[in-house]
Amino acid sequence: MTIMIHPLLHLVATQPHLLAEHAQAYAELVAAEIGAVSTRWRRRALLGMVGLCCLVAAMALAGMAWMLWAVVPIAQMPAPWVLIVAPLVPVIVAAGCLLAARGGDDDGTFDSLRHQLKDDMAMLREVSVL
Secondary structure (H helix, E strand, C coil): CCCCCCHHHHHHHHCHHHHHHHHHHHHHHHHHHHHHHHHHHHHHHHHHHHHHHHHHHHHHHHHHHHHHHHHCCHHHCCCCCHHHHHHHHHHHHHHHHHHHHHCCCCCCCCHHHHHHHHHHHHHHHHHHHC
8 A cells, every 4th residue: 555645745855955945035035025115115205205395395485485575565576486486496396206205016016926926836736636
């Protein structure tokens, strides 16, 4: 009477170093994916903070421009257009930063890990059928 051992158990019993190498490859794949995700999160946080600081600066400049507009007569201002342009510059920078922080594709997060797991499961099912 012969006992059939599952091929995976046979592989683990005869060549455990292959399983260890496979687990190490998974660990490296997870580390790479986590590194990529944390880099995206850091970039988004930095862009969001720069955008928020620019919005605060724009509000301060707009408040000062409004006060100057109310106090100084327009006929005596050498360049009244500066009162409008000065707050617009940080608003434009803030809009660019906030749009860049919002953009980006997170759909690809851990895709390579999912594909690897799917491939391994398909291989295990194929070996189980044999």
